[in-house]
Amino acid sequence: MKHFLSMKDVSEYEIQQLVKRTEDMMLGRKEMVHPTTPVFVANLFFEPSTRTKMSFTIAEQRLGLKPLDFQPEVSSVQKGETVYDTAKTLEAIGASLLVIRHPEDHVVQQVASKMSIPVINAGDGTGEHPTQSLLDLVTIYQEFRRFHGLKVAIVGDVKHSRVARSNAYALSTLGAKVYFSSKPEWQDQTLDFPYLDIDEVVETCDVVMLLRIQHERHDQRQSFEQTEYLLNYGLTVEREKRMKPHAIILHPAPVNRGVEIDDCLVECERSRIFKQMTNGVYARMAVMSNLLEDWGIHNEYQASERE
Numbered sequence: 631m632k633h634f635l636s637m638k639d640v641s642e643y644e645i646q647q648l649v650k651r652t653e654d655m656m657l658g659r660k661e662m663v664h665p666t667t668p669v670f671v672a673n674l675f676f677e678p679s680t681r682t683k684m685s686f687t688i689a690e691q692r693l694g695l696k697p698l699d700f701q702p703e704v705s706s707v708q709k710g711e712t713v714y715d716t717a718k719t720l721e722a723i724g725a726s727l728l729v730i731r732h733p734e735d736h737v738v739q740q741v742a743s744k745m746s747i748p749v750i751n752a753g754d755g756t757g758e759h760p761t762q763s764l765l766d767l768v769t770i771y772q773e774f775r776r777f778h779g780l781k782v783a784i785v786g787d788v789k790h791s792r793v794a795r796s797n798a799y800a801l802s803t804l805g806a807k808v809y810f811s812s813k814p815e816w817q818d819q820t821l822d823f824p825y826l827d828i829d830e831v832v833e834t835c836d837v838v839m840l841l842r843i844q845h846e847r848h849d850q851r852q853s854f855e856q857t858e859y860l861l862n863y864g865l866t867v868e869r870e871k872r873m874k875p876h877a878i879i880l881h882p883a884p885v886n887r888g889v890e891i892d893d894c895l896v897e898c899e900r901s902r903i904f905k906q907m908t909n910g911v912y913a914r915m916a917v918m919s920n921l922l923e924d925w926g927i928h929n930e931y932q933a934s935e936r937e
């Protein structure tokens with residue numbers, strides 16, 4: 631892989647290899663030999679993040695890489711420096727890999743096209759969030775050991791969700807049946823997947839993936855009654871009871887408890903929400919070690935004694 635920007639660019643074989651590498655990392659079956667000379671990774675987050683930024687930082691340290699923290703509010707972004715010039719600067723001073731999150735669609739891809747080092751998209755506007763998708767795929771695979779034929783519903787604010795987009799592309803590449811379920815004004819007709827009512831979703835799907843309502847991406851804050859939203863479009867306790875016995879609940883988080891999902895379901899038996907976060911560290915280790923290997927920056931990835 632040259633960069634990791636979109637799940638549209640990744641083949642079925644490449645996704646399967648990344649899922650396998652993530653499990654290898656998780657189970658200690660494979661590990662990257664820590665570099666003997668420093669390999670710096672710049673985490674350029676131009677939009678808030680808890681999970682993605684922190685799990686990249688931990689993943690980098692676990693791989694023996696050196697994370698460079700970047701805070702736009704105390705950087706030369708405040709003097710008008712562009713994302714591109716910021717990225718070029720980090721490249722010039724010695725970063726070997728860039729992890730970029732930005733509120734505008736396609737900015738990360740545009741920057742990557744002009745870089746001589748690998749770039750990972752950590753979320754671009756409503757565009758894509760490929761490492762979130764990989765950790766979601768790993769969580770699904772842990773449960774079912776397959777993707778082909780699984781029914782996966784992506785439920786909520788589809789129109790503004792980069793998680794929905796990346797997962798719909800990746801899951802359909804892997805042969806899963808993807809459905810959306812959404813309030814009519816948050817449907818995205820540019821994505822060619824069928825929409826189901828939430829009551830049909832809970833009774834028929836193996837995976838119910840809820841999405842956060844992306845208030846920050848709405849034209850203006852839409853006032854809506856939260857309880858009414860939960861009752862009409864969300865996962866209530868009553869609906870959870872009608873899910874198939876083996877079905878699981880996912881949510882990329884942060885969760886609006888009591889809005890997309892009933893508060894008490896966030897940590898219920900079916901929920902894999904915190905498991906997703908744990909898996910995110912290993913998925914990001916897999917992506918970074920793969921890129922460093924493919925670019926010849928650091929390719930000492932070997933079977934550990936535990937294999």
Ligand code: CP
Nearest residue numbers: 679680681682882883
């Ligand atoms: N799921 C996710 O991207 O969370 P953060 O915005 O906290 O990184």
